Amino acid sequence: MKRHFYYSHDKKYYKNERYLIGLLLFSIICLGVIYFMGFKTGNVIAGFDGFKVGEKAEGSVIVTIEEGDLIDVDTPIFLAISKKDVVVYSRSLRFEEFLSSSRNKILPVEKNGKRFFEDEGSYKINLGEIIEYEFNETGKYELIFSMPSFDLTEIKSFEVN
Numbered sequence: 001m002k003r004h005f006y007y008s009h010d011k012k013y014y015k016n017e018r019y020l021i022g023l024l025l026f027s028i029i030c031l032g033v034i035y036f037m038g039f040k041t042g043n044v045i046a047g048f049d050g051f052k053v054g055e056k057a058e059g060s061v062i063v064t065i066e067e068g069d070l071i072d073v074d075t076p077i078f079l080a081i082s083k084k085d086v087v088v089y090s091r092s093l094r095f096e097e098f099l100s101s102s103r104n105k106i107l108p109v110e111k112n113g114k115r116f117f118e119d120e121g122s123y124k125i126n127l128g129e130i131i132e133y134e135f136n137e138t139g140k141y142e143l144i145f146s147m148p149s150f151d152l153t154e155i156k157s158f159e160v161n
Helices: 011-036 095-099
Strands: 044-047 060-065 076-083 086-094 109-111 114-117 121-126 139-147 152-160
Touching: 044 152, 076 095, 086 095, 095 114, 095 121
Parallel strands: none
Antiparallel strands: 044 060, 060 121, 076 086, 076 139, 109 114, 139 152
16 A cells, blocks of 8 residues: 655745744844844933023933943033034033932942942932023023933923023
């Protein structure tokens, strides 16, 4: 008795299989690009709506240190206010100086001869304590907060009336 084996080529099955493999490869590539670009969750929140002519920069910036973060006390922070792509105020300071304006103070820890902040939590800083700027014109402005060593830049747009 002879046995016959039949092999069926279902084109629809192979078409769906190719589609799924293509989708899987595309997803892996996208995740890889996001990972290598240093995608970060938001670690900085600016809390203010707008200002009037003659008012000083007031409001708050909230910085979050997440579990596992080690932020060197000497990490530079750049703050700027711009209007129509022209910087009208800028300031750079160290992370330790920035956090010293926070209401809930934390102390750095020492590891391998360097000092770091690692206490998990959110730290609210009053803008008026670190930015000395009075708005003298109406228009659209932007507050720029940047920590280049973490590839972190946050921009908040607002109006001055």
